[in-house]
Amino acid sequence: MKNTLLKAIYESGKIILENFGGTFRIESKDSVSNLVTEVDKKSEDAIIQIIIRDFPGHSLLSEEIGAIDSDSGMKWIIDPIDGTINYAHAIPLCCVSIGIEKNKEIVMGAVYNPMSGELFFAEKGQGAFLNDKAISVSEESNFNKSLLVTGFPYNTSKNPNNPVGVFANFLLQDIPIRRLGSAALDICWTACGRFDGFWEYNLNAWDVAAGFLIIKEAGGVVTDFKGEEYSVYKKEILASNGKIHNEMMAVIRSAVKD
Numbered sequence: 001m002k003n004t005l006l007k008a009i010y011e012s013g014k015i016i017l018e019n020f021g022g023t024f025r026i027e028s029k030d031s032v033s034n035l036v037t038e039v040d041k042k043s044e045d046a047i048i049q050i051i052i053r054d055f056p057g058h059s060l061l062s063e064e065i066g067a068i069d070s071d072s073g074m075k076w077i078i079d080p081i082d083g084t085i086n087y088a089h090a091i092p093l094c095c096v097s098i099g100i101e102k103n104k105e106i107v108m109g110a111v112y113n114p115m116s117g118e119l120f121f122a123e124k125g126q127g128a129f130l131n132d133k134a135i136s137v138s139e140e141s142n143f144n145k146s147l148l149v150t151g152f153p154y155n156t157s158k159n160p161n162n163p164v165g166v167f168a169n170f171l172l173q174d175i176p177i178r179r180l181g182s183a184a185l186d187i188c189w190t191a192c193g194r195f196d197g198f199w200e201y202n203l204n205a206w207d208v209a210a211g212f213l214i215i216k217e218a219g220g221v222v223t224d225f226k227g228e229e230y231s232v233y234k235k236e237i238l239a240s241n242g243k244i245h246n247e248m249m250a251v252i253r254s255a256v257k258d
């Protein structure tokens with residue numbers, strides 16, 4: 001499975017890189033700002049062909065084509081480009097993300113940014129790696145010294161979960177925050193200690209499936225906004241080094257109604 005996963009990841013990375021900064025079709029999806037490019041679809045096609053060739057009986061859940069179900073208990077959860085808006089604007093900050101679920105548990109995942117050549121990989125119980133070097137979350141326990149990262153849903157203006165209020169509450173604590181535009185990289189960059197914590201509302205399973213395992217294997221903590229057990233199918237994610245988790249949760253909860 002690892003061979004197939006890496007084959008798919010690198011083939012997709014090649015397509016992303018070859019087309020970067022070029023001319024390709026860009027369309028809007030459910031909202032004007034939610035984009036899909038021709039390259040997302042090419043990347044997705046290549047990934048799916050590689051998986052189907054090696055594991056024809058496995059289920060797939062992929063952002064642009066949706067779900068292909070089987071009763072194998074195995075599911076490949078695919079984001080062919082995470083950070084499509086960056087990609088469409090020739091900003092070299094995006095990745096391909098693939099997580100593998102076995103009997104409803106993520107057991108392997110990889111996130112690859114072909115622009116930087118960084119490959120994040122984890123297998124359940126085996127640790128997390130950045131280009132074959134073991135990674136771990138940061139040691140920062142002083143919330144006021146932490147560096148956080150987040151993203152915003154495409155429907156922020158209508159979102160009942162008050163994402164702007166949550167963001168404002170962090171800013172009003174004078175905490176530095178970054179917004180990269182790729183949730184999968186946000187989680188992986190927290191997993192390797194560049195950031196101390198990440199939160200976002202309204203992500204989908206393909207944004208987080210691989211990153212969820214990678215940060216857990218790097219020693220991080222992942223919950224929903226109430227501190228309850230996280231699943232990649234939940235809409236709230238709070239992922240951190242564990243040491244600032246409760247303080248982050250308190251800030252989020254002060255702006256979100258139950």
Ligand code: IPD
Pocket residue numbers: 035079081082083084085151152153154180181182183184202203207
């Ligand atoms: C998006 C990115 C972004 C997040 C959005 C996602 P896409 O994924 O992960 O950081 O804020 O909510 O939809 O559309 O580029 O695959």
Ligand code: CA
Pocket residue numbers: 079081082083183206207
């Ligand atoms: Ca995504």
Ligand code: CA
Pocket residue numbers: 040063079080081082083084
């Ligand atoms: Ca995507």
